[in-house]
Amino acid sequence: xxxxxxxxxxxxxxxxxxxxxxxxxxxxxxxxxxxxxxxxxxxxxxxxxxxxxxxxxxxxxxxxxxxxxxxxxxxxxxxxxxxxxxxxxxxxxxxxxxxxxxxxxxxxxxxxxxxxxxxxxxxxxxxxxxxxxxxxxxxxxxxxxxxxxxxxxxxxxxxxxxxxx
Numbered sequence: 001x002x003x004x005x006x007x008x009x010x011x012x013x014x015x016x017x018x019x020x021x022x023x024x025x026x027x028x029x030x031x032x033x034x035x036x037x038x039x040x041x042x043x044x045x046x047x048x049x050x051x052x053x054x055x056x057x058x059x060x061x062x063x064x065x066x067x068x069x070x071x072x073x074x075x076x077x078x079x080x081x082x083x084x085x086x087x088x089x090x091x092x093x094x095x096x097x098x099x100x101x102x103x104x105x106x107x108x109x110x111x112x113x114x115x116x117x118x119x120x121x122x123x124x125x126x127x128x129x130x131x132x133x134x135x136x137x138x139x140x141x142x143x144x145x146x147x148x149x150x151x152x153x154x155x156x157x158x159x160x161x162x163x164x165x
Contacts, residue, residue: 003136
């Protein structure tokens with residue numbers, strides 16, 4: 001069975017990063033955008049990251065321009081926006097597709113593991129969130145309307161789970 005750790009993604013600097021870097025941690029994977037109605041969720045995502053990172057929690061942001069062209073900038077513009085507007089310190093990756101023939105393999109896997117409502121696999125909008133347990137498996141999928149603060153109890157429960165042997 002596949003896990004988060006089998007995937008790689010390009011970061012904003014253009015470097016390939018193995019997601020096994022987060023082995024044993026609880027991870028929240030989010031497709032993000034700078035010009036979305038949900039963009040203010042960056043504040044809540046950063047709050048979660050700062051509150052729980054010392055306990056083995058990470059947020060991984062994947063910019064996506066597939067929904068209303070809400071992430072038009074290049075990687076440099078994305079980095080600058082996130083740092084200056086929201087003080088983002090969690091890892092951000094290069095822009096990807098989350099749906100369609102060119103969907104990033106990570107997102108193909110996430111959607112297979114936790115299909116959306118009514119069994120549809122597609123990502124409906126930016127700020128869809130996936131909570132990954134310490135074993136690298138998808139625990140839960142959240143809608144864009146689910147605020148980062150509303151995930152706290154699930155994150156705390158996942159963090160209370162012992163590291164796999």
